[in-house]
Amino acid sequence: MGKIIFYILVALLIYWFINYRQPKRKKNESFTELAEDTVICAHCGVYLPKKEAIDSQNKFFCCQEHCDLYVNSSS
Numbered sequence: 001m002g003k004i005i006f007y008i009l010v011a012l013l014i015y016w017f018i019n020y021r022q023p024k025r026k027k028n029e030s031f032t033e034l035a036e037d038t039v040i041c042a043h044c045g046v047y048l049p050k051k052e053a054i055d056s057q058n059k060f061f062c063c064q065e066h067c068d069l070y071v072n073s074s075s
């Protein structure tokens with residue numbers, strides 16, 4: 001009887017291990033894709049997609065307001 005419980009536990013562990021690993025690997029792939037296209041606002045430090053960021057003086061900004069604030073403060 002004890003052996004049957006042991007085998008069920010092993011089967012559950014393998015089942016859990018397979019289900020646990022698959023989504024995690026997908027998550028890591030999407031994270032690296034996200035990291036490559038993500039920039040930091042030079043004014044407030046918020047992370048945002050590069051395509052949505054405002055590019056000025058080799059720096060990225062989350063909005064035009066922060067771009068203007070940074071340009072005004074640095075000049």
Ligand SMILES: [Zn+2]
Pocket residue numbers: 041042043044045046061062063066
């Ligand atoms: Zn900002």
